[in-house]
Amino acid sequence: MAKIKTKFVCQECGYESAKWMGKCPGCNNWNSFVEETAITGKQTRHTFSGITTAGSKPERITSIVSEQEPRITTDLKELNRVLGGGIVPGSLVLIGGDPGIGKSTLLLQVSQQLAKKQLPVLYISGEESTRQTKLRADRLGVSSDSLYVLAETNMLSITNHIEQLKPSLVIIDSIQTIYREEVTSAPGSVSQVRECTSELMRIAKTSGIPILIVGHVTKEGAIAGPRLLEHMVDTVLYFEGERHHTYRILRGVKNRFGSTNEMGIFEMKEEGLREVLNPSEIFLEERSQGSAGSTVVASMEGTRPILVEIQALISPSSFGNPRRMATGVDHNRVSLLMAVLEKRVGLMLQNQDAYIKVAGGVKLDEPAIDLATAISIASSFRDIPTRPDDIFIGEVGLTGEIRRVSRIEQRVQEAAKLGFKRVICPQNNLDGWTFPKSIEVIGVKTIQEALNLAIPR
Numbered sequence: 520m521a522k523i524k525t526k527f528v529c530q531e532c533g534y535e536s537a538k539w540m541g542k543c544p545g546c547n548n549w550n551s552f553v554e555e556t557a558i559t560g561k562q563t564r565h566t567f568s569g570i571t572t573a574g575s576k577p578e579r580i581t582s583i584v585s586e587q588e589p590r591i592t593t594d595l596k597e598l599n600r601v602l603g604g605g606i607v608p609g610s611l612v613l614i615g616g617d618p619g620i621g622k623s624t625l626l627l628q629v630s631q632q633l634a635k636k637q638l639p640v641l642y643i644s645g646e647e648s649t650r651q652t653k654l655r656a657d658r659l660g661v662s663s664d665s666l667y668v669l670a671e672t673n674m675l676s677i678t679n680h681i682e683q684l685k686p687s688l689v690i691i692d693s694i695q696t697i698y699r700e701e702v703t704s705a706p707g708s709v710s711q712v713r714e715c716t717s718e719l720m721r722i723a724k725t726s727g728i729p730i731l732i733v734g735h736v737t738k739e740g741a742i743a744g745p746r747l748l749e750h751m752v753d754t755v756l757y758f759e760g761e762r763h764h765t766y767r768i769l770r771g772v773k774n775r776f777g778s779t780n781e782m783g784i785f786e787m788k789e790e791g792l793r794e795v796l797n798p799s800e801i802f803l804e805e806r807s808q809g810s811a812g813s814t815v816v817a818s819m820e821g822t823r824p825i826l827v828e829i830q831a832l833i834s835p836s837s838f839g840n841p842r843r844m845a846t847g848v849d850h851n852r853v854s855l856l857m858a859v860l861e862k863r864v865g866l867m868l869q870n871q872d873a874y875i876k877v878a879g880g881v882k883l884d885e886p887a888i889d890l891a892t893a894i895s896i897a898s899s900f901r902d903i904p905t906r907p908d909d910i911f912i913g914e915v916g917l918t919g920e921i922r923r924v925s926r927i928e929q930r931v932q933e934a935a936k937l938g939f940k941r942v943i944c945p946q947n948n949l950d951g952w953t954f955p956k957s958i959e960v961i962g963v964k965t966i967q968e969a970l971n972l973a974i975p976r
């Protein structure tokens with residue numbers, strides 16, 4: 520009898536090994552290996568009619584006809600923007616997010632919007648029965664003859680239904696519940712997720728039907744199953760937010776058809792998700808305007824700019840050794856900035872306790888936040904508030920000079936988008952790009968110059 524070949528696969532990162540291991544050499548997670556049956560090359564694949572499996576041949580790029588297929592636009596402008604202008608035909612989009620964040624709600628609303636335009640949509644739920652989906656649909660006011668609901672987890676059956684119905688959009692909620700029979704491991708395991716996704720990819724690419732996939736997120740915040748899921752799909756969006764708050768943010772993490780710097784903001788209501796058209800208020804809504812020791816910085820989080828408030832509290836020290844505390848920024852960096860302020864601007868900070876905090880529990884780790892931190896410290900020390908619609912960007916050098924930062928354009932754009940009126944940034948960053956019209960951009964060379972602008976005496 521033929522021996523069944525098995526392998527051990529790390530459920531966190533997809534690392535494969537012939538033997539079980541306690542600790543994964545790939546991602547250092549403990550106890551993450553699960554035995555799975557290896558798929559051998561002879562496996563039959565599901566077929567989707569209309570696919571040519573005949574050998575492909577290289578073509579000259581000049582001889583390929585470029586057809587600009589129109590994107591499918593939803594009524595949610597924020598979603599269209601994050602997608603790069605709408606759903607691209609034949610694309611595979613992964614939407615990740617914590618449980619209960621509103622992924623199903625968002626996709627049901629999108630389905631409804633397209634179905635209303637007579638585009639047939641197939642909503643496949645592996646998590647809820649059709650009755651449960653109907654209940655949600657009733658709450659959201661979703662009802663359309665072109666919207667089909669299917670409660671199914673078997674990939675083969677899903678393939679057949681897509682083939683028969685030929686919808687304009689398919690939604691899979693969620694990839695962790697779908698399984699292929701020939702893969703023996705449980706739904707949600709690395710092998711299942713990978714195999715099902717590659718099958719969906721094939722359907723999308725060959726039929727031109729865009730497919731939106733929901734993916735669960737692990738404790739650490741990555742999409743459950745391997746990272747490789749993110750590599751396979753065209754677009755990865757994350758739906759995030761505090762479950763106890765009603766605001767939700769949709770971010771692009773990867774996009775083959777658009778920029779990943781976009782983010783869409785929604786508010787969760789009883790009747791579904793509503794777009795937030797003026798997001799600046801939310802982000803800084805807890806910021807007490809006009810209090811000393813608070814500035815806002817546009818920091819890059821990976822490739823995305825985020826606006827964060829940096830708070831400082833400077834108070835006379837009652838002990839010989841002043842305290843320096845920093846949350847969210849590097850403690851040593853704060854000491855350095857205080858020394859620069861003392862030496863170059865003449866602020867007597869040596870006998871002051873300093874508490875620095877990045878509001879919202881964010882961790883910032885880049886030099887461009889120096890200027891905002893220093894201004895916060897000076898503002899608290901002098902007890903003079905900065906203007907609430909100012910943004911500070913720049914690295915502070917040891918001689919008190921303000922040094923160039925990366926991606927200034929995106930930072931300023933983000934600030935302008937969120938309604939800020941004035942950016943104080945390095946003079947050296949001003950060349951070679953055009954400022955948004957709604958915001959005043961002021962270049963500074965030294966920390967003293969920046970202080971004169973921010974907190975004039």
Ligand SMILES: Nc1ncnc2c1ncn2[C@@H]1O[C@H](COP(=O)(O)OP(=O)(O)O)[C@@H](O)[C@H]1O
Nearest residue numbers: 616617618619620621622623624625787788789
């Ligand atoms: N009756 C309701 N009124 C208002 N909000 C609701 C109601 N029922 C559910 N919700 C919201 O919808 C969320 C669930 O959204 P859902 O789309 O199921 O999330 P996911 O699919 O990401 O797990 C809940 O966290 C809650 O905020």
Ligand SMILES: [Mg+2]
Nearest residue numbers: 622623646692
């Ligand atoms: Mg759901």
